[in-house]
Amino acid sequence: MATLAQQIVNGLVLGALIGLIALGYTMVYGIIKLINFAHGEVFMVGAFGAHFTSAYLLPDAMPWYAALPVLCVAAVAVSVTVAVLMERLAYRPLRDAHSLAPLITALGVSILLQEVVRVFYPGATAPLPFPRVFVDSQLTAGSLIVQWTGVLAVAVSPLLAAALHWYVERSRLGRAMRAVAEDPDTARLMGIDLNRVILATFVLGAVLAGLGAVLYGIHYGQIDTTMGFQNGIFAFTAAVLGGIGSIRGAMLGAFCIGMVKSLAGQYAWGGAQYDYVWVFVLLILVLMFRPQGFLGRLERVRA
Amino acid sequence: MLEVNGLSVAYGAIEAVKDVSFTVAEGQVVCLVGANGAGKSTTLRTVSGLLRPRRGEILFRGRPIHHLPAHKVLATGIAHCPEGRKLFATMTVEENLLLGAYLRRDHDIARDAAHVYELFPVLGQRRHQKAGLFSGGEQQMLAIGRAMMARPSLLMFDEPTMGLSPIMIQRIMDTIGVLRDQGTTILMVEQNALAALALSDHGYVIDLGRTTLSGPGRQLLADPRVREAYLG
Ligand SMILES: Nc1ncnc2c1ncn2[C@@H]1O[C@H](COP(=O)(O)OP(=O)(O)OP(=O)(O)O)[C@@H](O)[C@H]1O
Ligand SMILES: [Mg+2]
Numbered sequence: 001m002a003t004l005a006q007q008i009v010n011g012l013v014l015g016a017l018i019g020l021i022a023l024g025y026t027m028v029y030g031i032i033k034l035i036n037f038a039h040g041e042v043f044m045v046g047a048f049g050a051h052f053t054s055a056y057l058l059p060d061a062m063p064w065y066a067a068l069p070v071l072c073v074a075a076v077a078v079s080v081t082v083a084v085l086m087e088r089l090a091y092r093p094l095r096d097a098h099s100l101a102p103l104i105t106a107l108g109v110s111i112l113l114q115e116v117v118r119v120f121y122p123g124a125t126a127p128l129p130f131p132r133v134f135v136d137s138q139l140t141a142g143s144l145i146v147q148w149t150g151v152l153a154v155a156v157s158p159l160l161a162a163a164l165h166w167y168v169e170r171s172r173l174g175r176a177m178r179a180v181a182e183d184p185d186t187a188r189l190m191g192i193d194l195n196r197v198i199l200a201t202f203v204l205g206a207v208l209a210g211l212g213a214v215l216y217g218i219h220y221g222q223i224d225t226t227m228g229f230q231n232g233i234f235a236f237t238a239a240v241l242g243g244i245g246s247i248r249g250a251m252l253g254a255f256c257i258g259m260v261k262s263l264a265g266q267y268a269w270g271g272a273q274y275d276y277v278w279v280f281v282l283l284i285l286v287l288m289f290r291p292q293g294f295l296g297r298l299e300r301v302r303a
Numbered sequence: 304m305l306e307v308n309g310l311s312v313a314y315g316a317i318e319a320v321k322d323v324s325f326t327v328a329e330g331q332v333v334c335l336v337g338a339n340g341a342g343k344s345t346t347l348r349t350v351s352g353l354l355r356p357r358r359g360e361i362l363f364r365g366r367p368i369h370h371l372p373a374h375k376v377l378a379t380g381i382a383h384c385p386e387g388r389k390l391f392a393t394m395t396v397e398e399n400l401l402l403g404a405y406l407r408r409d410h411d412i413a414r415d416a417a418h419v420y421e422l423f424p425v426l427g428q429r430r431h432q433k434a435g436l437f438s439g440g441e442q443q444m445l446a447i448g449r450a451m452m453a454r455p456s457l458l459m460f461d462e463p464t465m466g467l468s469p470i471m472i473q474r475i476m477d478t479i480g481v482l483r484d485q486g487t488t489i490l491m492v493e494q495n496a497l498a499a500l501a502l503s504d505h506g507y508v509i510d511l512g513r514t515t516l517s518g519p520g521r522q523l524l525a526d527p528r529v530r531e532a533y534l535g
Contacts, residue, residue, distance in 0.1 A: 172405070179391055179402050185353055186389040188373035189382075191406035191453065 002143040007266045008259070013150040013219060015258025016157035020212030021235035022242070022250035023161060024205025030245035031181045031201045033099070034091065037106040040232020041113035042083045042206050046213035047130070047223040048117055049078025054131040067133040072214050079210035082113065083202045092195065110229065118225040127224040130217035149219040156215065160208055161251045168247065173200055181245070234261070234276075237283050243296020252294055256282065304329040304488055305350070305381075305457055310359035311512075312342075312349050318357070319345040321512035327457065328505075332479065332489040334520065336496040337509035338532070343492040344386050346509070347459050350490075351383040352376035363457070378406055382455035386462050386492075388446040392435030396426050399434050399445055403452030412452070419448035422478065440471040447478060458482060459490045464498065476502055500524045508532075 024039045053074035058067060090109050094102045118124050139146040168174035176197045179187040188194060216231075217223050238257045242249025260282050265275035286293065305327040312320040320342040327333045335343050348354045350361055352373035361369040363379055371379070382403075391399055400419060404412045420427030423444040429437070434445055443463055450458055460479065464472040476498050483489050493499030500506050503520035508529060516528065523529050 172401075175394075175398060175402060176405065178394065182391050182393060183389060186385060186391070187402075188353060189351060189377070189385060189389075190402045190449075191374045191377040192402075193372070193374045 003266060004263075005144050007262045009144070009146055009150065011259035011262030012154050012255065013147075013258070014262060015238075015255035016153040017212055017216050017219070018231055018235045018238055018258055019157050019161060019251045019254030020208045020215070021231055022238040022254045023164060023208050023247060025232075025236050025239040026242070026244055026246060026250040027164075027177075027201050027205050029239065031177055032091075032095075032198055034102050035106065035236065036086075036091075036202075036205075037103070037232070037236070038086060038090075038109035038113060039083075039205060039209065040228035040230075040235065041110050042079045042086070042228070043209040043213050043216075043231065043235075044223075044225060044228025045082045045113060045117065046075035046079035046206075046210035047217050047227065048121055048124070049210070050075040050214050050217060051128060051130060051223060052121075054133070064133045064135070067131065068214070068218075071131070071133055072211055075214045076207050076210035079206040079213065080203050083206035083209075084199065087199055087202045092198075110232075114225050114229060121225075124225055127222045130221055130223050132218065132221070134218045147219065149215070153215045153219055157212070158251060160211065161247060164204065164208070165247045167204075173197070177201060234279060237279060241283055241286055241293055243293030245297070246293070246295040249293055249295035304364060305490065306362040307346070307350065308360050308362075310346065310349065310361065311357045312345050312354055313357050314345075319512060320349070320356075323359075323509060323512065323514050325507045325514055325517065327488060327490050329456075329488055330483070330486065331504040332483050332491065332502055332520075334491045334493055334496075334499045334503040334506045335509055336493060336499065336506060336523075336529070339494075341509045342512040343509055344461050347383060347385075347461050347490070347492060350376070350459065351381060374406070377453060377455075380456040381459065382450045382453040382457070383459045384446050384450040384461065384463065386465070388439075388442045390434040390437075390442055390445055390449070393433060395433055396430045396437075396445055399449050400452050403449035404454075406453065415452055415454070419451060422481075423448060440467050440474075443467065443471070443475060444478075447475070451482070455487065457488045457490060459492075461492045462494060463491070464493065464495050472498055496529070497524070500529075 021040065021043050024042065025036065028034055028036045050071040053071055054067065058070060086109055090105050091102055094105060134152060135148045137148060168177060176192045179190060179192060180194060180197050184194060234257050235254065238253035239250045241256060242253030257279050261275045261279050264278035265272035268278055270277065308324050310320055310323040311318060323342065323346050335346065337343050345354065349356050352371050356369050360367055363381060368376055368379060391402065400416045425441055426445055426448060434442065437445065463475050467475065472495065479489055480502060491499055500520040500523050506518065506520045506523040507514050508516040516523065
């Protein structure tokens with residue numbers, strides 16, 4: 001019983017963190033139909049940006065409530081910079097190319113970023129400890145342990161998703177994003193600068209990924225160069241499961257995946273070593289019966 | 304106001320527009336007529352910056368605009384109401400109008416939307432409904448309203464009466480006449496040459512990517528070559 005509760009708590013936290021990455025996948029896909037496989041690395045470099053700031057720039061004796069905001073800003077700044085460069089240098093020149101070209105480019109960018117960090121970041125060939133910049137205590141009930149960092153992640157992640165949803169539905173830029181997603185040429189006739197709106201979409205995804213990276217770091221206590229790739233796969237799966245293009249769907253998909261991975265790791269055949277298998281089994285099952293995902297729309301042929 | 308000289312536009316190897324020239328004077332209604340595939344839409348799409356010409360030039364108020372991206376063309380005062388209406392079907396009437404006013408930063412946007420609702424009351428009554436739910440005629444009204452929201456000085460219509468009933472065609476043509484009377488210059492593409500030329504100060508015939516005939520609207524209407532080719 002206690003184990004079950006513990007696995008549910010772990011699953012919720014994992015889902016909340018994956019959700020923040022999944023939002024970036026779903027936004028970019030929604031607007032330019034690109035699966036940006038390098039988005040996991042946008043998350044990863046954010047974590048290293050925060051690590052760098054903590055290790056080399058901040059004084060040692062800084063209280064956590066002062067350090068945490070600084071690390072968030074640092075992570076977001078690094079994630080956004082990398083995402084902007086990626087869009088400008090890798091994807092924009094391929095905007096009109098066949099869709100296979102940007103997809104393969106995305107895989108290339110993903111590997112490139114992992115290798116650059118691994119080779120050039122001091123000590124990154126092994127996992128690095130992440131600074132403890134949040135209340136380092138936990139709630140306990142019997143043998144159930146709930147870390148405050150987990151509470152923070154589960155509270156903040158859906159709030160950020162809701163804010164993003166609100167922004168896309170209500171703001172001028174959000175309206176422009178929806179217009180580009182629906183019909184880029186007509187959006188241009190409205191005076192929308194496609195390049196700016198697409199760049200803004202990458203930036204929004206990167207902000208969430210950067211914040212997610214800090215939440216991830218303080219919760220799990222260590223980071224490594226493959227964290228983006230591993231969690232990115234789950235985040236991408238979450239976005240597809242929830243209905244790619246849908247903000248609420250990405251969050252829903254992420255919580256489902258967090259839960260399945262956590263529970264399967266405990267109870268299913270193969271244990272924690274094969275937990276990811278069950279995530280993809282879930283994906284296949286859902287797509288068999290609902291190819292558009294939970295909240296996605298079926299692509300309709302436009303007249 | 305608008306001057307197009309020796310325009311040539313290609314899709315890859317296919318030269319859809321070969322040699323198109325025409326002018327639109329301020330305050331006029333000018334119409335381009337021609338058969339299917341003549342290159343009318345391609346011409347408008349090039350004026351609005353969606354396509355780049357291979358040769359030729361486009362001058363607006365004396366300045367070349369053929370190198371400008373679409374959002375900059377709109378900023379100079381040219382709006383384009385595209386063929387097939389192209390509304391944002393998943394968005395409400397109101398959101399479509401707001402997108403029409405996307406570049407504007409003034410405080411009269413709500414007033415202009417109210418003006419569109421006055422002109423087309425059905426849009427006002429259903430302003431919170433999704434545009435995809437509307438009938439063809441209602442969609443065309445919204446497409447016109449959306450283009451008006453940019454407050455253009457030159458408004459281009461690509462087949463605004465396509466697929467509409469005779470009553471609706473008349474209504475749309477009347478609206479275009481009202482816009483002209485209010486000082487908007489109009490460039491229009493129509494298959495429905497009879498209604499369009501009757502309203503036009505000047506007309507051009509485009510045939511296989513070239514402007515072949517031109518003249519005042521009523522004169523073209525009377526021209527036997529035009530009558531034979533486009534009026535049956
Ligand atoms: N995206 C495209 N790619 C390739 N060829 C195109 C494209 N769009 C149009 N064409 C071709 O260019 C030519 C001119 O097309 P255009 O749409 O400008 O004609 P139109 O005069 O507007 O015709 P209609 O009255 O049917 O609307 C046609 O032969 C058409 O097949
Ligand atoms: Mg056409």
